[in-house]
Amino acid sequence: MRCIRLWTDAEGISRFEEGRIALKDGGTVNFLSDKFSTKSISFAETKAGESLQWHNAPAKQFVITLRGTLDFWNKVDEHVVITPGDILLAEDVTGPGHSWKLIGDDPWRRAYVILETDGDLAFIKN
Template identity: 30%
Template sequence: MPNFVRCYTGDDGKSHLEDLNPPFESFVDTEGAYGEGTPMLGANGVNIRIAQPGYLLEWHCAPRRQYTITLSGVAEVEVSDGTKRQVGAGDVLLAEDLTGAGHITRVISDEPRYYMVVALAD
């Protein structure tokens, strides 16, 4: 099962990581697809990115509320208290730390990290 992680700014102005439990519920879509899914969210855009092994993005805040979905490779996200989480293939990170100290992102795999960014609508 993939991991769902949220990176957010706390009342202390620092970024924190927490496990996220998406609100899955039963659905049937108009074409007949069915199962469990989350409510549909609005998005402003989607792109696919590649980050090479050794990629390092020092302290930064998320540029917008966005999901990053790792397709392959492994990244590590570090927040100011030293907590680190790895995200690999299938893992979903909800980045909501738009202010404060931010986080570090680094590719720690020997292969490129392919990932999709879904910019959420306001």
């Protein structure tokens, strides 16, 4: 599963790195991740064509895109495209943050999974 980690570096800039969530053999036909400690889950939808200017993640969270394609940017003009099925691990709770814009005609449907801050998230950088 593709996972994009978004965090704040030592200079205060939000950064992206591509990786995946570690999966282990779960028997028969499954590969499973570890279980993560969570605080809550919620769902949101944003209509096509929308964008959100500079902001931080309100909490350490997984943002799981169910529908829609987005272009995420940081303050040093780096960007990453998020597509359905991608997991964004948003950890940039400080600094100038990131912005995003929806690409195409689909709305952005997503699940926000707020994480406990001290858990291991099994992110593996590519």
